[in-house]
Amino acid sequence: MENGMTLQPASDHLTSPRASLSHVGVLVPWANTVVEAELPDWGRGRTVWHYARLVPAHGGTALDEDFLSGLIDAVPEALHQLSRLSLGRVYLACTSAAFTQLGRLAEVTTGAPVRVVSAFEAILAQLRAHGMRRIALVTPYPAEVTEVEVIQFAERGVLVTGSASLGLADGYAEVTLNQQAALVDQLGKEAVRQADAIVLSCTGWPTRAAIKMLRRRLGRLVTSSNAAIALHALGSAREPHR
Known part of the structure; x- marks a missing residue:
């Protein structure tokens, strides 16, 4: 990436034993095989990722209204899976579920003990940070x-x-x-x-x-x-x- 935002694989960034590790949770759609492959390489050896899978009630994988709403409905159970961990953040790793279900996402995460940040929010934050x-x-x-x-x-x-x-x-x-x-x-x-x-x-x-x-x-x-x-x-x- 440009403007000082280049991401390198963790192996390219050797960190000292004293480097602070951030523990974060990730809610992953149950058929997604890419999130867990990409995030560790981009974590620079400073992030520990803890995953929980989102399983829609209808059991499908095709991106349609039932799938997207089903992922959001599955968020509370996935958060419960991570509830015994001390986490700085939890990320909803489904961009489309976030921007199509904004109201419902806010509803199911109200009162959560840890902040839930969607992939859509993360993109917006990156763009805003650099104007x-x-x-x-x-x-x-x-x-x-x-x-x-x-x-x-x-x-x-x-x-x-x-x-x-x-x-x-x-x-x-x-x-x-x-x-x-x-x-x-x-x-x-x-x-x-x-x-x-x-x-x-x-x-x-x-x-x-x-x-x-x-x-x-x-x-x-x-x-x-x-x-x-x-x-x-x-x-x-x-x-x-x-």
């Missing part, structure tokens, strides 16, 4: 879900200069680097030129290679849901536990 108000957005989601995200960004003062989506309801872990590059090409040169950053929304598709490639190619900050969670956790490591 970035214009983004180009790419997602694997169905088009209508991407449209909701564009609106939610706009309501928080972030203009989406262009968006592109794969239109997929499932199978995000199988998305290739070439598919991601093609999505960015669909945005058009003007949308990319106007954007302060490129956002790869969704915790379920692999983004480490895409971030590195696109940053080099576009000369823009490039971030993703998982990268934003990792950066947020690194920042909160210096804050007292709540």
